[in-house]
Amino acid sequence: MKFVDEFRDNQKAQYLQRAIHELAAQLEPTLSRPLQIMEFCGGHTHTIFRYGIEQMLPKSIEMVHGPGCPVCVLPMGRVDDCVTLAERPEVIFTTFGDAMRVPGSRKSLLQARADGADVRMVYSPMDALTLARKHPEREVVFFALGFETTMPSTALTVLQAEREGIKNFSLFCNHITTAPTIKAVLDEPDLMLDGFLAPGHVAMVIGLQPFEFIARDYHKPLVITGFEPLDILQSLWMVLKQFTENRCVVENQYARVVQPTGNQAGLQAIHNVFETREFFELRGLGSIDHSGVSMRANYTPYDAERKFAMPNLTVTDPKDCQCGAVIKGLIKPWECQIFGKKCNPENPMGALMVSSEGACAAYYNHGYTGKAA
Amino acid sequence: MSDKFTGKTITLAHGAGGKAMRDLIDAIFVQTFDNPELSSLEDQARFELADLAQYGNRLAMTTDSYVVDPLFFAGGDIGKLAVTGTVNDLAMSGAVPLYLTCGMMIEEGFPIDDLRRIVQSMKATADAAGVKIVTGDTKVVHKGAVDKLFINTAGVGIIPQGIEINSHRAQIGDVVIINGFVGDHGAAIVDARGELALESTVETDCQALNGLVQAMLATGADIHCLRDATRGGVATVLNEFAQSSGVGIRLKQAALPVREEVRGICELLGLDPLYLANEGKLIAIVAKSDAERVLAAMQAYSAGKDSVIIGEVLAQPVGKVLLQTGFGGERLLDMLVGEQLPRIC
Numbered sequence: 056m057k058f059v060d061e062f063r064d065n066q067k068a069q070y071l072q073r074a075i076h077e078l079a080a081q082l083e084p085t086l087s088r089p090l091q092i093m094e095f096c097g098g099h100t101h102t103i104f105r106y107g108i109e110q111m112l113p114k115s116i117e118m119v120h121g122p123g124c125p126v127c128v129l130p131m132g133r134v135d136d137c138v139t140l141a142e143r144p145e146v147i148f149t150t151f152g153d154a155m156r157v158p159g160s161r162k163s164l165l166q167a168r169a170d171g172a173d174v175r176m177v178y179s180p181m182d183a184l185t186l187a188r189k190h191p192e193r194e195v196v197f198f199a200l201g202f203e204t205t206m207p208s209t210a211l212t213v214l215q216a217e218r219e220g221i222k223n224f225s226l227f228c229n230h231i232t233t234a235p236t237i238k239a240v241l242d243e244p245d246l247m248l249d250g251f252l253a254p255g256h257v258a259m260v261i262g263l264q265p266f267e268f269i270a271r272d273y274h275k276p277l278v279i280t281g282f283e284p285l286d287i288l289q290s291l292w293m294v295l296k297q298f299t300e301n302r303c304v305v306e307n308q309y310a311r312v313v314q315p316t317g318n319q320a321g322l323q324a325i326h327n328v329f330e331t332r333e334f335f336e337l338r339g340l341g342s343i344d345h346s347g348v349s350m351r352a353n354y355t356p357y358d359a360e361r362k363f364a365m366p367n368l369t370v371t372d373p374k375d376c377q378c379g380a381v382i383k384g385l386i387k388p389w390e391c392q393i394f395g396k397k398c399n400p401e402n403p404m405g406a407l408m409v410s411s412e413g414a415c416a417a418y419y420n421h422g423y424t425g426k427a428a
Numbered sequence: 429m430s431d432k433f434t435g436k437t438i439t440l441a442h443g444a445g446g447k448a449m450r451d452l453i454d455a456i457f458v459q460t461f462d463n464p465e466l467s468s469l470e471d472q473a474r475f476e477l478a479d480l481a482q483y484g485n486r487l488a489m490t491t492d493s494y495v496v497d498p499l500f501f502a503g504g505d506i507g508k509l510a511v512t513g514t515v516n517d518l519a520m521s522g523a524v525p526l527y528l529t530c531g532m533m534i535e536e537g538f539p540i541d542d543l544r545r546i547v548q549s550m551k552a553t554a555d556a557a558g559v560k561i562v563t564g565d566t567k568v569v570h571k572g573a574v575d576k577l578f579i580n581t582a583g584v585g586i587i588p589q590g591i592e593i594n595s596h597r598a599q600i601g602d603v604v605i606i607n608g609f610v611g612d613h614g615a616a617i618v619d620a621r622g623e624l625a626l627e628s629t630v631e632t633d634c635q636a637l638n639g640l641v642q643a644m645l646a647t648g649a650d651i652h653c654l655r656d657a658t659r660g661g662v663a664t665v666l667n668e669f670a671q672s673s674g675v676g677i678r679l680k681q682a683a684l685p686v687r688e689e690v691r692g693i694c695e696l697l698g699l700d701p702l703y704l705a706n707e708g709k710l711i712a713i714v715a716k717s718d719a720e721r722v723l724a725a726m727q728a729y730s731a732g733k734d735s736v737i738i739g740e741v742l743a744q745p746v747g748k749v750l751l752q753t754g755f756g757g758e759r760l761l762d763m764l765v766g767e768q769l770p771r772i773c
Binding site for chain 2: 056059063065068069072104105106107108109110111152153155156165176178182284400401420421
């Protein structure tokens with residue numbers, strides 16, 4: 056398939072694999088422990104597992120699977136709010152597919168649908184707006200979720216609803232921001248991370264500048280990375296190259312998509328509709344300053360949090376969950392005390408077991424249930 | 429068609445047991461399915477045991493319910509599916525499928541023309557597969573009690589003497605064969621729901637496989653395992669074989685036939701063709717020494733012309749499936765927990 060197969064080419068993969076092993080061999084004499092490189096984004100985690108990339112790497116490189124899966128870091132209390140909204144008889148609650156299974160303290164959206172709530176899976180916020188046009192007698196709520204990648208499309212949908220004067224459409228806004236989340240990881244006192252593969256699609260929207268503090272202030276090399284397996288290998292090679300050359304900068308591997316200044320039209324739409332929250336809770340990481348956005352006051356009619364009475368309660372994660380430590384690379388998924396026991400994909404206790412992009416679910420599903428693997 | 433039967437939609441009267449129901453059954457089912465076992469209109473179909481015994485020494489029996497939405501899709505419809513699905517479940521034991529039942533649950537207001545089209549499709553599919561629909565049941569329920577139309581078919585077939593196909597018979601060194609492209613049905617249903625407005629159309633692979641299985645058995649090869657890869661797809665069937673047989677299976681992604689259109693739909697939605705449903709694909713595990721002749725017999729048969737070897741049976745890891753990715757890596761291929769849901773990003 057054009058524009059897909061080129062990025063999954065087996066021979067190029069072997070070439071890159073050799074190049075990575077060569078650089079790793081150069082670095083190994085200077086290392087007292089394996090290099091830890093975090094792929095922040097759940098999309099990268101998915102690619103790494105799907106193509107078996109970890110098995111292609113030298114022992115001196117460890118991938119740490121970061122918090123960049125918006126489904127995983129969704130706090131339980133917000134899922135409860137979704138369920139409460141969905142259970143209102145006038146509401147058609149619309150969501151992306153993989154948010155359906157995330158457990159709340161009472162139930163998931165899938166269970167809510169089974170119990171009679173009108174929950175519908177959509178592929179884009181515009182699909183939700185179409186539903187609102189079709190059902191003027193109902194209230195259509197879109198569950199807005201994701202980092203900056205998905206923000207422009209939600210913002211543009213709100214602007215479109217305003218233009219058309221559609222009154223029965225609103226957002227339950229749970230968008231989160233990348234830089235404060237990475238900063239929270241970097242501020243961990245026991246941090247062992249050495250470098251980053253940064254999310255290409257976030258950078259496509261926000262550009263390179265918001266990532267620069269990571270290289271400048273925290274001295275971690277960072278490469279903006281695409282989502283095909285060759286992208287991942289090339290970016291890993293680029294991070295290693297920075298180590299061997301004693302450089303520490305933001306580099307852009309995903310230049311076929313990411314412009315250094317981002318997408319101005321997308322940023323403008325985000326700026327028009329959203330403003331930074333003082334703090335937002337992320338599952339497994341706790342409350343982080345400025346890590347979320349809410350809707351600006353002039354879009355109140357489209358803000359489900361203001362339109363409907365919401366319980367808005369915080370539900371703490373189960374005590375024995377160690378998602379935070381896994382996300383920060385302090386322990387491996389299988390080193391968590393409840394991994395594969397109390398916590399498994401059928402009955403996820405922690406954030407990382409929830410979505411197929413979560414590190415724990417990925418390890419569990421791919422059979423790595425012990426250190427021997 | 430019967431003159432007495434002129435309505436446009438199904439009403440509750442058509443399921444009430446009276447004259448309207450009799451007219452519906454006559455005009456739609458009896459006339460279309462048209463065989464002596466059904467036309468006698470007894471409460472059961474009756475068979476001579478001696479007639480059955482000519483096919484083999486064991487009876488195979490199965491049932492399945494069909495609730496697909498939409499009812500009509502590219503390359504098939506719920507009626508065709510209701511026949512091929514049950515025929516295939518019988519055929520995977522090596523049985524010669526003979527007789528099917530047809531139970532219909534119809535929502536009131538259902539268009540009679542659609543019902544007729546579906547029943548005619550069942551008849552055509554049954555004829556092509558060499559089976560008869562010999563008894564049935566019709567219920568009409570209030571609006572909303574079912575979604576348009578649900579069909580249940582049960583079937584019986586006869587297993588020839590000496591055939592021992594069983595999911596625990598996979599042995600180390602065996603090879604894994606599939607009879608063609610993976611994921612067509614699942615992709616066709618996604619496409620037919622019309623939510624994506626795709627430019628190209630994918631047709632379901634919905635087809636009866638009993639002829640193909642008989643052609644495979646006719647080679648004299650000892651077929652160890654056989655299963656059709658319906659819900660849960662190829663990944664699920666291979667995991668079932670690995671677990672039942674206590675062996676490992678290695679699947680070679682590069683060998684697995686997937687159509688460009690199906691790959692495209694999967695790429696767009698973040699789905700994996702290995703988990704998509706098929707309705708005309710079987711996975712066979714045979715001894716390596718039998719592989720070439722079984723493969724040749726399959727490729728010579730229309731439902732098997734794209735057959736290929738896609739993997740091998742290993743000693744380790746017990747009960748698991750390894751996927752050798754086209755990229756050069758290797759990973760375990762697990763079963764899904766629930767439904768495959770599209771990813772956000």
